[in-house]
Amino acid sequence: MSAPSITLSPRATPAEGLAGTRPGTPVVAHPSGFTLPDDQRAVIRWSIYIGFMALSVGVLNGLDQALSYAGISILSWFPGMKTYYEGLTVHGVFNALVMTFSFTNGFLSLATARAFNRPLHGGLLKAALGCLVAGALSASWAMFTGRASVLYTFYPPLQAHPAFYIGLALIVVSTWVTTLNLALALRSWRREHSGERIPLMAYTAIATYGMWTLASIGIAIEVVGFLIPWSLGLLPGIDPLLMRTLFWLTGHPLVYFWLLPAYVSWYTMIPRMTGGRLMSDSLTRIVFVMFLTTSVPVGFHHQFTDPGISQSMKAVQAVFTFVVFVPSLATAFSIMASLENAGRNRGIKSLFGWIPALPWGDPAVSAQLLAMLTFVLGGITGLVNASYSMNQVIHNTTWVPGHFHMTVGSAVLLTFVGVAYWLVPYLTNRELWGRKLAVAQGWVYAIGVFIMARGLISGGLEGMPRRTFMAGATYRNPAWHLPGIYTGIGGTLMFIGALMFFVVLLGTIFFGTRRTEQVDIPFTETVSGPATSGWELKLDNFPLWFAVAIVFIIIAYVPFFVHYLPPHLTSLPFTGY
Numbered sequence: 001m002s003a004p005s006i007t008l009s010p011r012a013t014p015a016e017g018l019a020g021t022r023p024g025t026p027v028v029a030h031p032s033g034f035t036l037p038d039d040q041r042a043v044i045r046w047s048i049y050i051g052f053m054a055l056s057v058g059v060l061n062g063l064d065q066a067l068s069y070a071g072i073s074i075l076s077w078f079p080g081m082k083t084y085y086e087g088l089t090v091h092g093v094f095n096a097l098v099m100t101f102s103f104t105n106g107f108l109s110l111a112t113a114r115a116f117n118r119p120l121h122g123g124l125l126k127a128a129l130g131c132l133v134a135g136a137l138s139a140s141w142a143m144f145t146g147r148a149s150v151l152y153t154f155y156p157p158l159q160a161h162p163a164f165y166i167g168l169a170l171i172v173v174s175t176w177v178t179t180l181n182l183a184l185a186l187r188s189w190r191r192e193h194s195g196e197r198i199p200l201m202a203y204t205a206i207a208t209y210g211m212w213t214l215a216s217i218g219i220a221i222e223v224v225g226f227l228i229p230w231s232l233g234l235l236p237g238i239d240p241l242l243m244r245t246l247f248w249l250t251g252h253p254l255v256y257f258w259l260l261p262a263y264v265s266w267y268t269m270i271p272r273m274t275g276g277r278l279m280s281d282s283l284t285r286i287v288f289v290m291f292l293t294t295s296v297p298v299g300f301h302h303q304f305t306d307p308g309i310s311q312s313m314k315a316v317q318a319v320f321t322f323v324v325f326v327p328s329l330a331t332a333f334s335i336m337a338s339l340e341n342a343g344r345n346r347g348i349k350s351l352f353g354w355i356p357a358l359p360w361g362d363p364a365v366s367a368q369l370l371a372m373l374t375f376v377l378g379g380i381t382g383l384v385n386a387s388y389s390m391n392q393v394i395h396n397t398t399w400v401p402g403h404f405h406m407t408v409g410s411a412v413l414l415t416f417v418g419v420a421y422w423l424v425p426y427l428t429n430r431e432l433w434g435r436k437l438a439v440a441q442g443w444v445y446a447i448g449v450f451i452m453a454r455g456l457i458s459g460g461l462e463g464m465p466r467r468t469f470m471a472g473a474t475y476r477n478p479a480w481h482l483p484g485i486y487t488g489i490g491g492t493l494m495f496i497g498a499l500m501f502f503v504v505l506l507g508t509i510f511f512g513t514r515r516t517e518q519v520d521i522p523f524t525e526t527v528s529g530p531a532t533s534g535w536e537l538k539l540d541n542f543p544l545w546f547a548v549a550i551v552f553i554i555i556a557y558v559p560f561f562v563h564y565l566p567p568h569l570t571s572l573p574f575t576g577y
């Protein structure tokens with residue numbers, strides 16, 4: 001393997017397998033010697049902290065959403081929040097955009113630096129964090145002063161204050177700066193390692209950012225080209241359909257920008273943390289190439305019910321949606337095999353005995369195993385969404401938040417939480433505080449997700465609407481009563497789970513025992529690969545895969561734009577402030 005490898009045995013015990021969360025256990029016998037300059041370590045640490053600070057605000061508003069389905073309003077708890085939609089906007093923007101982007105910028109920068117065994121560009125790291133903080137502050141000012149209650153999808157003609165759009169633009173710029181940093185790191189690594197395979201952990205991180213940077217062009221055109229000038233009064237009106245189309249061009253690949261950092265952990269870290277090995281280096285690269293090439297041309301599956309888009313274009317993108325389902329299916333089998341490998345390494349022979357044998361007592365692992373379990377149902381519900389005729393039944397109902405709380409709200413979030421259980425100790429040089437509480441935390445949150453999703457999914461099948469203040473609704477259907485109760489109970493448990501996480505996090509930062517020895521980032525070895533000759537070498541040819549991605553985007557979107565343009569800037573704004 002060309003990557004700087006850790007010399008742990010592939011049959012590492014659970015304690016050895018995790019980078020240092022068990023007090024007093026030397027978890028990496030022979031650290032690689034990888035270190036980051038203190039200022040870079042601090043920037044990454046703050047990226048992680050700011051992500052979780054955003055989460056703390058986001059989950060508070062989440063409790064309000066969940067309880068409202070049970071007929072309880074706690075809106076008055078939030079001083080200054082006048083409407084349900086202000087709270088829902090904060091919930092979506094803080095959790096889905098600020099938290100995920102900030103965490104991912106820090107986590108994948110660190111993963112890339114570790115895989116290349118070299119620091120990144122310190123100035124770019126700081127610039128990315130600076131853009132993110134400035135953007136989050138600007139958007140927050142607009143949201144908390146009642147000038148942006150347009151939800152995280154900000155569909156026009158709903159209009160927010162320019163500060164909201166400028167803030168979101170800066171948050172996206174922070175990810176582009178990170179892409180540049182990773183690309184520069186790849187270039188300088190290649191200069192010294194000509195002909196070598198890109199280390200897997202860096203490969204997956206770079207593919208993630210490459211995919212996202214390509215995908216974010218849609219939203220950049222929407223926000224910078226239209227929404228900012230429109231909110232400044234420089235355009236006569238806005239074109240809602242064109243804006244929705246540009247939004248979803250980015251909006252669906254956005255979900256993979258949330259998911260892929262979790263996959264980076266599942267593929268390149270979890271096998272080692274559980275005491276096993278990753279099955280196949282090449283399969284992992286194929287999975288990321290599939291995401292890079294097919295994540296973008298699928299946005300119309302969010303617009304199946306929108307008029308103005310031909311059925312044939314919707315059909316093309318429905319097909320691409322089923323294609324982008326495949327890399328996640330492959331992931332399910334591949335990760336399951338790695339976990340079984342870990343269980344078998346402990347001498348387990350029975351068919352399913354390897355499952356309880358996994359290190360469930362290790363919070364960094366158990367949170368991620370629970371994340372995977374929630375994703376099984378999250379993925380299946382995605383298949384329903386993607387099926388055109390079934391989508392007509394569930395669109396705009398609570399089924400959809402049921403789906404995405406089992407994907408981004410748990411598969412992704414619980415993975416970030418699990419990663420934080422080794423990453424924060426790594427970045428602070430302190431042991432994890434409250435280990436048992438941390439294990440319980442994952443379970444409380446996951447059980448909460450399953451109960452809430454049960455409510456949202458079954459309510460959705462009965463037509464319970466999403467994005468609606470149900471506590472004040474006069475038209476409640478009796479069939480929504482029980483689903484609403486499930487939603488309220490599940491959401492409350494998720495909130496308690498999130499609070500438990502913050503207690504562990506703060507406990508670690510302020511009271512964690514200082515570490516005396518260096519530990520390393522968990523880094524997986526593979527059963528098969530990386531190949532050193534043959535067709536698999538082409539997998540490292542990023543320019544080729546970008547070209548394929550662009551061809552697919554052209555097939556999926558150009559006929560629509562050719563037919564539709566120029567923009568119809570006729571809709572007047574609805575500001576609400």
Ligand code: HAS
Nearest residue numbers: 255301328329331332336372379382385386395404407408
């Ligand atoms: Fe989705 C709507 C289709 C995945 C998020 N999605 C949304 C929205 C969000 C979202 C936020 O086709 C709402 C947007 C809005 O506000 O309107 N989605 C899909 C499909 C997939 C999918 C086909 N979605 C995601 C992911 C998300 C996410 C991932 C966030 C991270 N989604 C849709 C569609 C809509 C939609 C339509 C529009 C609905 C509408 O009408 O509004 C697929 O990519 C899913 C593939 C997943 C799998 C599961 C693989 C399972 C794995 C776990 C393995 C488990 C192991 C367990 C190994 C095939 C990898 C082992 C553990 C042991 C203990 C043994």
